[in-house]
Amino acid sequence: xxxxxxxxxxxxxxxxxxxxxxxxxxxxxxxxxxxxxxxxxxxxxxxxxxxxxxxxxxxxxxxxxxxxxxxxxxxxxxxxxxxxxxxxxxxxxxxxxxxxxxxxxxxxxxxxxxxxxxxxxxxxxxxxxxxxxxxxxxxxxxxxxxxxxxxxx
Amino acid sequence: xxxxxxxxxxxxxxxxxxxxxxxxxxxxxxxxxxxxxxxxxxxxxxxxxxxxxxxxxxxxxxxxxxxxxxxxxxxxxxxxxxxxxxxxxxxxxxxxxxxxxxxxxxxxxxxxxxxxxxxxxxxxxxxxxxxxxxxxxxxxxxxxxxxxxxxxxxxxxxxxxxxxxxxxxxxxxxxxxxxxxxxxxxxxxxxxxxxxxxxxxxxxxxxxxxxxxxxxxxxxxxxxxxxxxxxxxxxxxxxxxxxxxxxxxxxxxxxxxxxxxxxxxxx
Numbered sequence: 001x002x003x004x005x006x007x008x009x010x011x012x013x014x015x016x017x018x019x020x021x022x023x024x025x026x027x028x029x030x031x032x033x034x035x036x037x038x039x040x041x042x043x044x045x046x047x048x049x050x051x052x053x054x055x056x057x058x059x060x061x062x063x064x065x066x067x068x069x070x071x072x073x074x075x076x077x078x079x080x081x082x083x084x085x086x087x088x089x090x091x092x093x094x095x096x097x098x099x100x101x102x103x104x105x106x107x108x109x110x111x112x113x114x115x116x117x118x119x120x121x122x123x124x125x126x127x128x129x130x131x132x133x134x135x136x137x138x139x140x141x142x143x144x145x146x147x148x149x150x151x152x153x
Numbered sequence: 154x155x156x157x158x159x160x161x162x163x164x165x166x167x168x169x170x171x172x173x174x175x176x177x178x179x180x181x182x183x184x185x186x187x188x189x190x191x192x193x194x195x196x197x198x199x200x201x202x203x204x205x206x207x208x209x210x211x212x213x214x215x216x217x218x219x220x221x222x223x224x225x226x227x228x229x230x231x232x233x234x235x236x237x238x239x240x241x242x243x244x245x246x247x248x249x250x251x252x253x254x255x256x257x258x259x260x261x262x263x264x265x266x267x268x269x270x271x272x273x274x275x276x277x278x279x280x281x282x283x284x285x286x287x288x289x290x291x292x293x294x295x296x297x298x299x300x301x302x303x304x305x306x307x308x309x310x311x312x313x314x315x316x317x318x319x320x321x322x323x324x325x326x327x328x329x330x331x332x333x334x335x336x337x338x339x340x341x342x343x344x345x346x347x348x349x350x351x352x353x354x355x356x357x358x359x360x361x362x363x364x365x366x367x368x369x370x371x372x373x374x375x376x377x378x379x380x381x382x383x384x385x386x387x388x389x390x391x392x393x394x395x396x397x398x399x400x401x402x403x404x405x406x407x408x409x410x411x412x413x414x415x416x417x418x419x420x
């Protein structure tokens with residue numbers, strides 16, 4: 001079972017990335033929502049038609065996976081899962097449990113392979129559901145703020 | 154100073170140690186007040202919702218170490234020599250959960266307290282009063298040992314913590330809980346969703362493995378290798394700060410894949 005997938009626009013690589021001058025390259029997802037089901041986020045490069053049956057190897061653009069451990073559903077009253085609750089000057093409460101987190105895919109080989117082709121890279125994410133209910137909205141499983149390709153020398 | 158209590162891999166426990174562990178969990182599950190399994194499980198998700206699964210600040214590992222330590226104290230109140238064992242999911246068991254957690258009954262025929270617990274959370278919305286459920290993704294691959302090796306080789310704490318949390322930690326929650334059909338409707342296994350994960354008794358052994366991986370990382374990178382800005386951060390509802398949970402020996406336990414102890418000669 002998979003949720004609606006995401007495909008980025010073409011991302012142009014900087015010079016050092018294009019030339020493969022890095023020891024490690026990551027695909028980093030910021031502000032990943034974890035209020036919904038639990039799933040594996042399979043990440044592919046330049047493979048917009050990827051789905052849950054696409055082989056997970058570099059030859060098919062597979063870069064790696066990260067996992068979202070979801071809350072499944074709300075077990076509170078109205079407003080319980082509102083992450084952006086008011087914070088007053090003297091408010092010492094801890095952050096909301098649903099504060100968004102980060103997904104890191106170390107994708108050195110896959111990025112090096114795509115970079116060598118001299119073309120921009122698009123990122124496709126296929127959410128493969130691990131745990132959900134009949135009420136899960138499969139069109140809105142995967143939610144995140146932005147995605148970045150970052151390389152380290 | 155006496156030897157520290159050892160946390161061991163679940164399949165390394167002797168029959169006597171496993172029986173002690175079961176007695177401890179059963180004892181905790183029989184208590185309905187704030188020393189009991191249902192209360193302590195409810196600190197992680199409903200109704201306490203104290204758990205930390207975000208990366209900024211990186212409190213995921215310290216908070217769960219504090220939680221496991223607190224849980225273990227109450228376990229030892231019921232069974233003094235018991236420690237929480239780790240579940241090494243990199244060991245090839247044919248894609249199955251260790252038998253100690255998978256069998257509905259204990260060897261004596263009683264209900265296995267490591268298999269399930271009773272969730273009693275009537276104030277949740279909707280209320281949850283039922284036994285825990287699991288639909289492990291048997292047959293789906295589990296991490297191999299290289300995953301742990303690669304994690305331990307990372308040198309930056311925040312990188313390590315985020316990759317550990319968003320990798321094998323989350324993966325094993327999903328794998329263990331899974332999803333199945335109950336009463337004609339698709340539902341999740343409890344380990345697979347944050348609010349009820351800790352009610353499954355296997356939760357503590359999964360997190361013991363996560364804590365052990367942090368310990369292995371600390372052996373390579375230093376016990377105090379953590380952003381200094383969070384050292385004084387308190388870890389509610391526990392009576393500790395981040396700095397208090399960095400050294401497992403100061404917390405009174407150690408990890409070992411095996412040990413033999415005999416009594417000394419003190420009269």
